[in-house]
Amino acid sequence: MSNKKDLGADELSECVQDFYQNLADRLMGHFKGSSESVEQVMDQVEKYIMTRLYKSVFCPETTDDEKKDLATQSRIRALHWVTIQMLCVSMDEEIPEVSENVVKAITDIIEMDSKRVPRDKLRCITHCSKQIFSAIRTTKNEPASADDFLPALIYIVLKANPPRLQSNIQYITRFCNPSRLMSGEDGYYFTNLCCAVAFIEKLDAQSLNLSPEEFERYMSGQASPRCSSSEGDWARADQAPAATNPFLAQLNHNLEVLSGLSSRQESLMEAAHSLQADLLSWPQSVQREVNGILEKYPLEVPSRTVSAIDANNVDNDNLPPPLTPQVFAG
Numbered sequence: 161m162s163n164k165k166d167l168g169a170d171e172l173s174e175c176v177q178d179f180y181q182n183l184a185d186r187l188m189g190h191f192k193g194s195s196e197s198v199e200q201v202m203d204q205v206e207k208y209i210m211t212r213l214y215k216s217v218f219c220p221e222t223t224d225d226e227k228k229d230l231a232t233q234s235r236i237r238a239l240h241w242v243t244i245q246m247l248c249v250s251m252d253e254e255i256p257e258v259s260e261n262v263v264k265a266i267t268d269i270i271e272m273d274s275k276r277v278p279r280d281k282l283r284c285i286t287h288c289s290k291q292i293f294s295a296i297r298t299t300k301n302e303p304a305s306a307d308d309f310l311p312a313l314i315y316i317v318l319k320a321n322p323p324r325l326q327s328n329i330q331y332i333t334r335f336c337n338p339s340r341l342m343s344g345e346d347g348y349y350f351t352n353l354c355c356a357v358a359f360i361e362k363l364d365a366q367s368l369n370l371s372p373e374e375f376e377r378y379m380s381g382q383a384s385p386r387c388s389s390s391e392g393d394w395a396r397a398d399q400a401p402a403a404t405n406p407f408l409a410q411l412n413h414n415l416e417v418l419s420g421l422s423s424r425q426e427s428l429m430e431a432a433h434s435l436q437a438d439l440l441s442w443p444q445s446v447q448r449e450v451n452g453i454l455e456k457y458p459l460e461v462p463s464r465t466v467s468a469i470d471a472n473n474v475d476n477d478n479l480p481p482p483l484t485p486q487v488f489a490g
Contacts, residue, residue, distance in 0.1 A: 161213055169223045173334035176209070180337055199339065206337050207277045214276040217335060219327040228326035235360060236321040241378045241385055246368045247311045251292075252299045261295035266320040273323045278336035281328055282346040289349040292316060314356045329354060 161175060183205060184198055191197040210217075219225045244251060253259045268288035275281045292312045296304035322328070332350065333341070341347045359367070365375035377383040 161216075167222075169217070169220050169225075169330070169334060172217055172220070176213075176335050177338060179209075180206075184339075202337050202339070203279060206279060206335075210277050210335055213335075218276075218331050219324065223330070225324075225327040225330050229324045232326050232357065232361070233321060233323075236318055238379055239318055239360065239363065242315075242318055242363075242368065243385060244315055246370075246385070247315050249312045249315045250300055250304070250308045251295045251312055251315075255298060258295045258298050261291045261298070262316070262319070265289075265291035265295070265316045269316060269320045269322050272328055278332045279340060279346075281332055282336065282340060282350055285349050285353055286346050288316065289313065289352070310352055310355060310359075313352055314359055317353075317356050317360065325357065329357065 161172065164172065164175065167175075180202065184202060187198045187201055188195075219229075244253070251258055251262065253262060265288045268284050268291065272281045272284035275284060289309070292309060293304045296308050296312060300308075317325075341350060365372045368375070370378075374383075374385075378385060
């Protein structure tokens with residue numbers, strides 16, 4: 161690979177995929193058909209190879225990956241006004257647990273760009289997807305379906321606007337072990353991510369049940385939609401104030417809780433210091449009270465003389481006379 165830097169991304173991908181296939185065939189014969197052992201070795205091979213080749217094959221200059229990245233990021237920024245209600249996402253971010261799942265999902269999809277190995281990037285996508293499923297399950301109190309998952313994934317991608325999203329998708333497609341993409345949960349979640357990105361690129365007024373005029377006003381920034389909590393309809397920002405952002409509301413709530421906890425902590429610390437001072441002074445106060453009582457009521461210990469019954473100083477006159485033996489006639 162180091163001698164083929166002049167090749168395009170597709171040719172480099174073909175070289176790596178051919179190597180994967182040939183090595184997998186040889187390993188299958190070596191392990192006598194044990195696919196689990198083959199996958200374990202292939203994972204380590206992929207990790208070693210792609211760590212070494214990452215800088216030269218990720219977003220190569222011979223492709224337009226960087227241009228696509230910029231276009232996707234600009235597109236997502238222009239769609240910042242799209243709300244969770246427009247996408248019909250079954251997630252209630254007012255629930256703390258759901259809000260936490262959303263934040264973790266956003267973190268996972270953003271973290272994908274920091275990984276070098278295709279499999280590690282896939283893991284980030286899988287972790288993100290599982291957080292989404294958990295948020296939907298918590299909201300609906302029932303298992304999430306595939307129809308619920310894709311809109312939620314689109315919403316997470318719009319919220320996160322992951323860096324170099326197109327480059328990461330192309331990198332995984334070109335250089336990941338093909339068995340990972342063709343089967344298993346990693347491949348399923350990756351396919352859904354590709355569908356989400358394609359939907360975002362083609363998103364229009366009809367996709368969000370809006371009129372073309374409304375869509376253009378929102379895209380140009382002249383207006384911003386909001387969901388009226390009292391009526392449940394959509395209004396423009398130039399007609400009514402925007403609804404409270406659920407993330408900001410949750411943040412304000414957390415700040416209030418932290419403020420209350422801080423006050424309680426200060427009170428507890430003051431009480432603890434007072435108790436510590438009382439404990440340190442308690443032995444001295446007890447000793448003073450005991451000394452006062454002893455001074456007021458001194459203890460007198462009577463002297464006692466113990467004498468034995470056979471001692472020389474015993475007054476024998478006070479003893480009874482000895483018994484005289486008597487003889488009885490039979």
